[in-house]
Amino acid sequence: xxxxxxxxxxxxxxxxxxxxxxxATYRSRRPAPVWPEPASALAWFRLPSRWxxxxxVSALAALAVASLMIIRQPALPPSGPSWQVSRVxxxxxxxxxxxxxxxxxxxxEPLATDSQSQATLNIASVxxxxxxxxxxxxxxxxxxxxxxLALDRGTIHAMIWAAPGRFVVQTPSxxxxxxxxxxxxxxNPDGAGLIEVTFGWVGFRHGGRESFIPEGALxxxxxxxxxxxxxxxxxxxRLRDALAAFDxxxxxxxxxxxxxxxxxxxxxxxxxxxHLLSRTGGAERTAVYDRLAAYLPPPAGxxxxxxxxxxxxxxxxxxxxxxxxxxxxxxxxxxxxxxPGR
Amino acid sequence: MTQPFTPDPxxxxxxxxxxxxxxxxxxxxxxxxxxxxxxxxxxxRVPPGEVDDLVQDVFLxxxxxxxxxxxxxxFGGWLAMIARNRAHDFHxxxxxxxxxxxxxxxxxxxxxxxxxxxxxxRELPETYRETLTLRLVEGMTxxxxxxxxxxxxxxxxxxxxxxxxxxxxxxxxGNRP
Numbered sequence: 177x178x179x180x181x182x183x184x185x186x187x188x189x190x191x192x193x194x195x196x197x198x199x200a201t202y203r204s205r206r207p208a209p210v211w212p213e214p215a216s217a218l219a220w221f222r223l224p225s226r227w228x229x230x231x232x233v234s235a236l237a238a239l240a241v242a243s244l245m246i247i248r249q250p251a252l253p254p255s256g257p258s259w260q261v262s263r264v265x266x267x268x269x270x271x272x273x274x275x276x277x278x279x280x281x282x283x284x285e286p287l288a289t290d291s292q293s294q295a296t297l298n299i300a301s302v303x304x305x306x307x308x309x310x311x312x313x314x315x316x317x318x319x320x321x322x323x324x325l326a327l328d329r330g331t332i333h334a335m336i337w338a339a340p341g342r343f344v345v346q347t348p349s350x351x352x353x354x355x356x357x358x359x360x361x362x363x364n365p366d367g368a369g370l371i372e373v374t375f376g377w378v379g380f381r382h383g384g385r386e387s388f389i390p391e392g393a394l395x396x397x398x399x400x401x402x403x404x405x406x407x408x409x410x411x412x413x414r415l416r417d418a419l420a421a422f423d424x425x426x427x428x429x430x431x432x433x434x435x436x437x438x439x440x441x442x443x444x445x446x447x448x449x450x451h452l453l454s455r456t457g458g459a460e461r462t463a464v465y466d467r468l469a470a471y472l473p474p475p476a477g478x479x480x481x482x483x484x485x486x487x488x489x490x491x492x493x494x495x496x497x498x499x500x501x502x503x504x505x506x507x508x509x510x511x512x513x514x515x516p517g518r
Numbered sequence: 519m520t521q522p523f524t525p526d527p528x529x530x531x532x533x534x535x536x537x538x539x540x541x542x543x544x545x546x547x548x549x550x551x552x553x554x555x556x557x558x559x560x561x562x563r564v565p566p567g568e569v570d571d572l573v574q575d576v577f578l579x580x581x582x583x584x585x586x587x588x589x590x591x592x593f594g595g596w597l598a599m600i601a602r603n604r605a606h607d608f609h610x611x612x613x614x615x616x617x618x619x620x621x622x623x624x625x626x627x628x629x630x631x632x633x634x635x636x637x638x639x640r641e642l643p644e645t646y647r648e649t650l651t652l653r654l655v656e657g658m659t660x661x662x663x664x665x666x667x668x669x670x671x672x673x674x675x676x677x678x679x680x681x682x683x684x685x686x687x688x689x690x691x692g693n694r695p
Contacts, residue, residue, distance in 0.1 A: 196654055
């Protein structure tokens with residue numbers, strides 16, 4: 177055998193060298209990204225104050241019960257896998273009956289916890305949810321390519337390992353799309369919500385309004401308005417307050433709130449500034465642009481004129497330089513979502 | 519060859535063990551060691567314009583599932599399997615989009631001749647196209663391909679030899695030395 181082909185030793189083979197030169201442009205060149213802290217991905221599995229020391233035993237017992245159930249259950253419905261529900265404490269209500277051990281949550285059937293009960297939901301190929309007290313949810317759609325839940329009220333912690341875009345949670349005021357992550361989602365009785373992402377990132381959407389929340393950030397949402405502007409978990413209180421007023425307060429006072437936001441924003445608040453580019457116009461957008469550009473100069477292909485004119489492609493390019501991942505993930509999901517037949 | 523053959527199974531196993539316990543730097547080093555393999559496996563199967571994002575996707579999946587890997591030394595083969603599955607999943611989810619992107623991508627990155635060679639490689643049987651992509655595009659040596667992917671050196675050698683024969687035939691260069 178040609179030793180140059182095998183290990184690059186011996187007399188260089190001109191034909192193979194020619195092929196190497198032609199193909200070199202396709203070679204991997206992207207530097208290693210900044211990885212989210214793996215430990216944080218497991219953080220919610222390690223909450224000793226909330227998990228019983230007998231949890232491993234319970235898990236084994238649940239696994240045994242689940243195994244028996246799998247053996248005894250008829251084949252899964254053709255629409256897709258069902259969520260395995262396990263009681264953690266109290267008496268969660270699955271459908272109309274109290275859950276004593278484990279059960280299956282089918283499409284349309286509600287799962288509700290009172291102030292004393294908790295449960296977990298699991299699909300091996302998708303991920304796991306912990307359902308906190310005073311929560312109510314149901315499954316809208318379950319298929320091999322999408323799990324679509326509705327969180328009516330309460331709190332869930334989600335740890336999702338399915339491919340990005342496959343796990344979606346609808347709330348009364350926004351829809352959360354998992355893009356490879358762990359997060360906590362809370363919905364108040366009035367429909368207002370808050371999402372806190374601890375790993376990966378989440379897309380939050382309502383109508384034409386979108387927010388992208390990476391690890392270490394939060395985002396509030398309100399009925400009839402949709403998701404607000406995301407902010408870092410360590411954002412200054414002054415910035416948080418001004419953002420809440422800007423997003424959900426009196427529109428006539430937005431200009432003043434924006435001045436406070438821009439004055440308080442740090443470099444690490446670039447996430448917030450980026451979102452404000454699409455939520456402002458005219459002189460306000462110019463001010464946001466100048467602030468963001470001062471912290472993070474726009475990359476090649478992004479111009480001041482384009483951003484001020486509202487060029488969405490340029491905004492996406494700028495996002496990609498923030499270090500939170502590539503916007504194409506979200507765009508692929510949008511494309512699939514809006515054209516499900518493709 | 520732009521990079522010498524330097525895989526070290528015991529070092530990689532130690533990195534895997536550290537990464538499993540949350541050492542982000544160790545995971546970053548695994549990325550450095552295995553990114554070319556993952557990139558090559560994906561490039562053999564999906565449009566070039568999609569590969570970089572999918573590489574990151576594969577490593578994120580691996581990070582999440584690392585606790586399920588039973589044998590640290592099997593990391594390479596395990597990661598290769600995730601990459602192949604991710605490519606399969608990509609086509610299952612958006613075949614029409616993929617074809618469009620492929621057509622567009624083929625016009626640009628490597629020029630017409632480079633695109634034609636890559637297209638010819640991607641028409642080869644799966645085993646050959648993957649090994650040839652790792653060798654000719656990613657610049658990995660045969661021993662490195664074996665060490666990274668978990669294939670035996672003998673299998674890699676055969677794949678390279680037969681793959682090159684078939685590639686020559688497809689490119690109409692069967693009579694070249």
